[in-house]
Amino acid sequence: MKSLIVEGVSKRYWVPKAQKSVTAESRFDRIRNFFSVPLARELLGAQEVWALKEMSFDVEHGTVLGVVGGNGAGKSTLLKVIAKVIAPTVGRVRGKGRVVSLLELGAGFDDEATARENIFMNAAINGIPRTVVLERMNDIIDFAEIQEFVDTPLQYFSSGMYLRLAFSVAINMQPSILLADEILAVGDMSFQERCLQRVRELARDTGLTVLFVSHDMEAVSRICDRVIWVKDGTLHRAGEPEDVVTEYQNATWELLTSSEKPEDKGSSHAGRYGEILDVKLLSADGRVIGSPPRSEDVYVRIRFRTYRARTRARCAFDLFSKGVLVFRSAQPELVRVGADMAYEAVAKIPANLLSETTYTISVGVTLIRGEDEVHALVVNKALAFMVYRETREEVSGTLHRTGLIDPQLEWNLEVKQHAARG
Amino acid sequence: MPPVADVGAGAAGEWWEIEPRQHGAWERARELWRYRYLWWYFASDTMTSQFRRSKLGWVWLLLRVAGPVGLNAAVFGGMLGVESGGPPYFLFFLCGTTTWVLFERSLLFVTRSLERNRKLVTKVYFPRLILPMSAIAPGLLYLGILVLVMIATVIYYFRQEGVWYVTLRPELLAAVAAIGLSLLFTVAVGLWTSVLQARYRDIRYGLRYVMPFWMYFTPIIYPATAIPEKWRWLVALNPMAPIVELFKWGTLGQGHLTIPSMVTALVLIAITMISGIWFFNREEAASIDKL
Numbered sequence: 001m002k003s004l005i006v007e008g009v010s011k012r013y014w015v016p017k018a019q020k021s022v023t024a025e026s027r028f029d030r031i032r033n034f035f036s037v038p039l040a041r042e043l044l045g046a047q048e049v050w051a052l053k054e055m056s057f058d059v060e061h062g063t064v065l066g067v068v069g070g071n072g073a074g075k076s077t078l079l080k081v082i083a084k085v086i087a088p089t090v091g092r093v094r095g096k097g098r099v100v101s102l103l104e105l106g107a108g109f110d111d112e113a114t115a116r117e118n119i120f121m122n123a124a125i126n127g128i129p130r131t132v133v134l135e136r137m138n139d140i141i142d143f144a145e146i147q148e149f150v151d152t153p154l155q156y157f158s159s160g161m162y163l164r165l166a167f168s169v170a171i172n173m174q175p176s177i178l179l180a181d182e183i184l185a186v187g188d189m190s191f192q193e194r195c196l197q198r199v200r201e202l203a204r205d206t207g208l209t210v211l212f213v214s215h216d217m218e219a220v221s222r223i224c225d226r227v228i229w230v231k232d233g234t235l236h237r238a239g240e241p242e243d244v245v246t247e248y249q250n251a252t253w254e255l256l257t258s259s260e261k262p263e264d265k266g267s268s269h270a271g272r273y274g275e276i277l278d279v280k281l282l283s284a285d286g287r288v289i290g291s292p293p294r295s296e297d298v299y300v301r302i303r304f305r306t307y308r309a310r311t312r313a314r315c316a317f318d319l320f321s322k323g324v325l326v327f328r329s330a331q332p333e334l335v336r337v338g339a340d341m342a343y344e345a346v347a348k349i350p351a352n353l354l355s356e357t358t359y360t361i362s363v364g365v366t367l368i369r370g371e372d373e374v375h376a377l378v379v380n381k382a383l384a385f386m387v388y389r390e391t392r393e394e395v396s397g398t399l400h401r402t403g404l405i406d407p408q409l410e411w412n413l414e415v416k417q418h419a420a421r422g
Numbered sequence: 423m424p425p426v427a428d429v430g431a432g433a434a435g436e437w438w439e440i441e442p443r444q445h446g447a448w449e450r451a452r453e454l455w456r457y458r459y460l461w462w463y464f465a466s467d468t469m470t471s472q473f474r475r476s477k478l479g480w481v482w483l484l485l486r487v488a489g490p491v492g493l494n495a496a497v498f499g500g501m502l503g504v505e506s507g508g509p510p511y512f513l514f515f516l517c518g519t520t521t522w523v524l525f526e527r528s529l530l531f532v533t534r535s536l537e538r539n540r541k542l543v544t545k546v547y548f549p550r551l552i553l554p555m556s557a558i559a560p561g562l563l564y565l566g567i568l569v570l571v572m573i574a575t576v577i578y579y580f581r582q583e584g585v586w587y588v589t590l591r592p593e594l595l596a597a598v599a600a601i602g603l604s605l606l607f608t609v610a611v612g613l614w615t616s617v618l619q620a621r622y623r624d625i626r627y628g629l630r631y632v633m634p635f636w637m638y639f640t641p642i643i644y645p646a647t648a649i650p651e652k653w654r655w656l657v658a659l660n661p662m663a664p665i666v667e668l669f670k671w672g673t674l675g676q677g678h679l680t681i682p683s684m685v686t687a688l689v690l691i692a693i694t695m696i697s698g699i700w701f702f703n704r705e706e707a708a709s710i711d712k713l
Contacts, residue, residue: 013711014711014712080545081440082440083546083547084440084547085543085544085545085546085547085710086544086707086710086711087440087441087442087443087444087707087708088440088441088442089442090442091442092439092440092441093439093440094437094438094439094440095437095438095440096436096437096438097436099547101545101546101547103545103546104545107541107542107545107546108542108545108546110467112474121463123459124457124459124460124463125460125542125546125548127456127457127459127460127548128459129459130459
């Protein structure tokens with residue numbers, strides 16, 4: 001049974017013609033623009049931008065549909081059309097039952113009103129009367145875990161509390177279709193987990209259909225039944241989560257690694273004494289790879305060349321994930337290098353150490369001439385990659401969370417003593 | 423969890439459809455009713471938000487209503503000696519200005535209703551028509567205050583001069599009708615201006631600019647009889663003129679009411695209203711893209 005049918009939906013926006021340069025606009029330009037002939041720019045016309053192009057798909061009753069895609073691909077526009085917030089330019093959307101949307105944190109909430117008032121208001125926006133809300137009040141408050149703060153204005157809420165309230169209100173409105181746009185990115189892990197589980201439960205038990213937009217591929221592949229990949233306003237791929245997510249990730253990382261030239265901010269990959277040629281990720285058999293499997297060793301290869309003789313070199317790299325330095329690793333000692341030679345340093349990252357998440361690597365090569373002439377070559381974000389897990393079976397449900405690393409530790413459980421009962 | 427009864431938007435199991443243009447006037451009217459809980463919310467929000475975080479709060483309301491009325495009455499009645507043609511000038515001015523203030527104040531709120539709620543409008547769906555319609559609430563508040571001032575003034579003149587200038591008689595219903603008409607006219611004009619304001623913020627400044635001129639073309643500070651005969655047709659094109667006169671006639675029993683001017687006003691209001699609803703429904707979606 002279908003619960004949502006999107007038929008050939010396109011959305012056109014008229015945007016003002018691009019200025020010559022946004023950043024170059026000085027204060028003087030702004031004043032001049034202000035005093036320019038009124039309406040002139042308006043009449044010079046706008047250009048059309050198609051945010052969605054002929055989008056068609058349908059969703060079965062009780063499905064959690066993941067929506068992935070880059071920024072500006074049209075994911076949010078799609079959800080807004082389904083939520084009826086914006087009208088499609090062409091096409092038609094048909095659906096069954098109440099649509100509740102969590103399009104943005106804080107939409108439909110008033111900061112200066114208390115949590116309780118906001119619950120009523122949000123219900124009103126969803127067309128639900130006070131009496132029904134009163135019945136649901138306790139469920140909403142309990143799930144959001146805000147018992148002590150029911151009568152506190154929302155401006156004093158932490159973003160986590162805000163999110164919990166918003167989510168709790170939404171799922172208690174008895175939606176048939178829930179639209180969640182990147183909403184779970186804010187909450188803490190345990191709440192995220194509860195939300196995802198609740199979404200799954202509702203999908204299974206009440207036939208709730210969920211459209212779940214997220215950049216968290218781990219969450220997408222865990223809770224979604226199907227995934228669609230939106231690219232440039234079109235439906236690029238649709239299918240099983242595993243397939244679409246893997247394909248999406250490969251495409252994304254290729255793009256990321258190829259577009260980021262070594263001359264990133266703060267980098268100085270070339271200097272007087274040498275230069276870093278490239279940084280690659282290799283598999284055990286020496287192939288250059290984009291995203292390594294967790295269960296295999298992976299090698300970081302740094303190639304550099306030197307210009308001067310009587311130099312000593314040491315390579316190092318920093319591994320970052322989620323903005324945190326996971327570790328720094330450096331060659332244990334300085335190595336003597338010659339003039340005009342190319343070198344290759346390889347560091348092995350053992351299997352089953354990295355977590356199933358995204359990492360970036362920044363590389364540094366220190367060149368020391370004589371006693372005190374120190375020169376550093378640096379490439380920030382030389383590599384970006386995602387570690388993936390080949391088998392999902394070994395992951396046991398909610399016990400699995402992605403930390404910065406995920407080493408395989410030795411566990412041991414043994415009987416120490418017979419505990420007397422009673 | 424007990425199931426939500428068959429109420430609210432898109433109640434359980436009902437198929438709905440989204441198309442580039444919404445159609446079905448009946449559908450939309452039903453929707454307005456389904457979302458009735460929102461009316462009060464927006465009405466109270468528009469009323470309270472204007473004085474939010476101010477220390478004097480509702481006192482500002484009194485000051486903002488009583489101040490200009492007192493000042494205008496003093497200047498025109500006292501200093502310039504404009505003739506009221508009967509009752510004390512202050513009462514005459516008060517009766518003339520009531521429907522006008524209701525119209526002027528409400529129209530500004532209605533015009534800004536979409537813009538003020540843009541954060542909500544661009545993120546959540548509800549029938550947008552609720553916004554301009556519930557934005558007349560602050561105007562009603564001003565009306566309430568003016569009526570209180572009016573009652574106090576009538577009692578004052580009774581004790582001073584022993585005359586009840588306003589008495590409880592059937593004609594008072596005409597005053598109520600005048601209030602209703604001025605609200606209708608506000609919403610009718612507001613349907614146009616609110617959508618336009620969402621696109622061009624000039625509308626609000628334009629309105630603020632036009633309003634004083636409009637006021638002088640309405641017999642508020644002077645009786646309608648003071649208008650030269652050859653210019654009366656111009657005033658007849660202004661629906662606010664008969665409305666103001668109707669209110670004065672209902673309260674003070676004095677006013678220059680002609681059937682043609684009244685009919686013209688009603689027709690004009692109806693035309694504005696119907697075209698306003700058409701325009702609002704047609705352009706609302708496109709305007710929200712630009713909010």
